[in-house]
Structures are given as C-alpha cells and as structure tokens.
C-alpha cells in the first residue's frame with residue numbers, strides 16, 4: 346500500500362514507544378510529519394494519524410460512506426466490553442443502538458442528573474479527611490462512578506452496588522499505568538498465569554463484575570419496568586427488528602461499556618481540571634468570582650452555562666485530551682487527503698492530542714490558558730475532545746455537565762491546595778491519558794467567603 350509519510354523505525358519499537366509514552370511518540374512523529382503520518386503500531390499494520398482540521402472534517406462528515414467506522418476495529422477493547430457493545434456494532438444496528446442510548450444523556454434527564462451530581466459531590470467531599478494529602482483522581486472517580494451507576498441502574502444503593510463499585514474500582518486500578526494496560530496492545534500477553542500477571546488479575550476482576558451484572562439483570566427480568574427511565578430498563582424493554590429483546594450477554598456488554606466509558610474518562614478530566622485550577626491561582630480566583638456572583642444555592646443549569654467555567658473545562662479537555670485518538674475509520678474508496686492518495690482498506694484516526702496542540706490554532710499550546718476559548722470560537726474539527734461523526738461520544742453532555750458541577754461545588758465550598766509541588770505530566774491510563782501523580786491535594790477547610798456573603802457584601 347502506498348501510505349503517506351511512513352515512520353521508519355521498527356514496528357515493535359514504535360509500538361513499545363506508543364504504549365509506554367504516547368505523548369512523546371505523537372510529538373516526535375509530528376515534528377517529522379506535522380499533518381499526517383503512518384505508524385506501524387497495529388501489530389505491524391499501519392495506522393494513519395491525521396491532525397489537520399480540514400482532513401479530519403472530511404473523514405468525520407463521511408464516516409458512514411467513504412470512511413466507515415466498523416466496530417470490528419475496536420477489538421482491542423473486547424476483553425473489557427465484549428462483542429455486543431455499541432462500540433462493536435456496525436451500520437444500522439449501530440445507528441439504532443445509539444438512538445436508544447442517546448436520550449437518557451440529554452434534555453430532561455440531564456436536569457435530574459444536575460442535582461444528583463451536586464449532592465454526590467457534597468457527600469464524597471464531606472467524607473474526606475481535612476489537611477491530609479488526598480488523591481484527587483480517586484475522589485473524582487468515586488463521584489463519577491456513583492453518577493453513572495445511578496444513570497444506568499436508576500438506584501445505586503445496597504450490597505450489590507457496594508460490591509459493584511468496589512469491583513469496578515479494582516478493575517480501573519489495573520489500567521493505572523502503561524504496564525497494567527499492556528495486554529490490550531499485545532494479545533500474546535492474554536494468558537492466565539494467575540494473579541501475579543495483569544491478565545490474571547483482569548480476568549478475576551471481570552468475573553466479579555460479570556456475576557454482579559448478571560444478578561441485577563436476572564432480578565430486573567422479574568420486575569415491571571414500564572415506568573422506569575434508567576438505561577438498563579430502557580435497554581430491557583427494547584426489541585430488535587424481529588421483535589426480539591436483547592439477551593443477557595448483550596445487556597452485560599452494554600452495561601460494561603457505559604460503566605467504563607462513562608466514568609473513567611470523566612474522572613480523569615475532573616482530576617486534570619482540579620490540578621490546573623490550583624496550579625494557576627489566578628484561574629481559581631476568576632472562577633470563584635464567577636461562581637460567587639450566582640448567589641447561594643444556584644440552579645445547576647445556571648452553573649453549566651457560566652462562560653469562564655466552560656472555558657476552563659474546554660481548556661482542560663484541550664491540553665491533555667483524555668481520549669488521544671478517535672476510533673479508527675476505514676477507507677472504503679480511493680480518496681485524496683491533504684494531497685496524499687489513500688486506498689480502500691487503510692485505517693485512519695483523528696489524532697485529538699496533536700490537533701489540540703497545533704500552534705496555528707492554539708499558540709503556546711502547552712500553556713493552560715482558558716481565555717483562548719473566550720477570545721475565539723473553534724470549529725468541531727479544531728476542538729474535538731469527544732470525537733465526531735457516526736461515533737461521536739454519546740456521553741458528552743453528561744461528562745461536560747459533570748465536570749462543571751463538580752468543579753463548581755468543590756471550589757465554592759472548600760479551600761484546597763496541591764499537596765505535591767511536582768508538575769503533573771500526562772501518562773497512559775489504559776487507552777486514555779491521565780495525570781502521572783494522580784493530583785495530590787489537601788483540603789485546608791471550608792471556604793469562609795460563601796456565595797451568599799459575597800452577594801450581601803457586594
């Protein structure tokens with residue numbers, strides 16, 4: 346195949362570099378080939394990385410035609426989410442499943458989640474010890490896991506949910522560093538040699554989660570679900586074109602997808618946001634001014650609309666996008682991109698990380714500067730932390746609202762400080778990018794200037 350800008354180092358070396366240090370790998374490659382390059386990191390097969398906005402636009406606006414997004418190319422995730430997840434489906438089945446999954450993450454349901462998110466944040470924060478180094482990444486995960494469990498199951502109380510929370514957290518810990526995630530990239534490591542190897546630990550954690558999910562599905566099959574609006578109930582009520590309901594294993598795969606896609610990513614993004622806001626005190630000050638001006642107990646939806654808070658969250662998702670790449674698209678017909686001919690069968694991805702570091706779009710791209718989002722508007726192909734096209738993230742609205750509400754609740758109620766002066770750097774966490782030190786913070790106490798006082802004195 347006549348691939349554009351092929352990187353010449355041996356495939357194994359490149360794969361190891363990509364797994365161990367994805368940011369270093371992408372930046373080094375883009376120095377050589379700024380807009381588009383071909384990397385042999387798929388077991389020797391090439392993946393074409395693209396970070397030019399016009400080329401990304403061409404791909405994502407034609408990804409049911411010239412660049413299809415088949416589920417099969419996401420096989421790397423199947424040990425976790427199975428083969429019947431929306432991420433693995435194609436064509437019309439994929440479209441229908443998305444139509445089913447999208448409504449619970451939009452409109453009226455989002456209003457209900459707003460209050461819930463603020464309450465859960467207050468609960469988790471009130472249980473944290475004062476004046477001791479805490480791991481913000483874990484605190485954020487505690488919040489985001491409870492939010493997604495509530496959205497997916499409608500309730501998340503009782504022994505089964507406690508066990509589910511513990512098992513999911515245990516599973517997430519396995520992906521904490523590049524080594525723990527390596528079996529996803531090297532299938533030959535998927536051999537059960539007991540709990541001293543990552544794959545063995547993964548299998549045991551997965552089996553615990555599966556038992557709990559299947560038990561919940563079995564219980565629900567005995568219940569009347571007609572008035573319920575949680576996602577599991579909606580999925581259980583749906584029928585395919587032959588009138589058949591989803592099987593237990595199909596339900597399990599979808600639950601796994603939503604539970605993992607829906608909380609790991611958001612928790613990482615929130616930990617980054619807390620880091621930046623406390624790393625740059627002037628950002629915190631500006632945010633507090635904006636939040637305090639809303640008065641005491643503001644409506645969650647008015648928080649979500651705040652411009653500076655939105656800019657802070659956008660800048661967080663720009664600088665170290667939790668998802669570095671879009672899912673893979675496959676070329677279906679001969680096409681030219683940025684002057685390079687692409688042939689049918691080639692695998693291409695939008696490289697979100699490199700797109701977000703283009704100096705022509707984001708000058709001094711390594712600086713955290715929320716103002717850039719107030720000074721100009723970026724197109725959906727210049728700023729795209731949630732991808733785009735046929736596989737655009739279905740949880741975007743929930744994730745963004747959650748980031749804003751958690752940040753607003755924490756900042757307006759507590760005084761925090763970073764507990765480690767070393768800068769956080771981006772590090773692989775499974776297929777995502779997280780802060781290397783997991784953001785250590787200290788809660789110094791409750792904030793003394795409360796919003797109501799600010800209004801009275803103002």
Ligand code: HEM
Pocket residue numbers: 431432433443450602603606607608610611614666667668670671672673730731732733734735736737738739740741743744
């Ligand atoms: C900050 C948080 C999040 C980020 C950065 C993120 C990012 C992404 C990206 C980049 C994609 C691929 C899009 C593409 O290929 O064009 C994606 C897909 C997806 N996301 Fe998210 N996501 C986040 C939160 C969530 C949440 C909260 C949920 C669920 C509640 C979710 C569920 C999904 C699903 C199911 C897909 C696959 C869609 C499909 O295959 O059609 N994500 N996400």
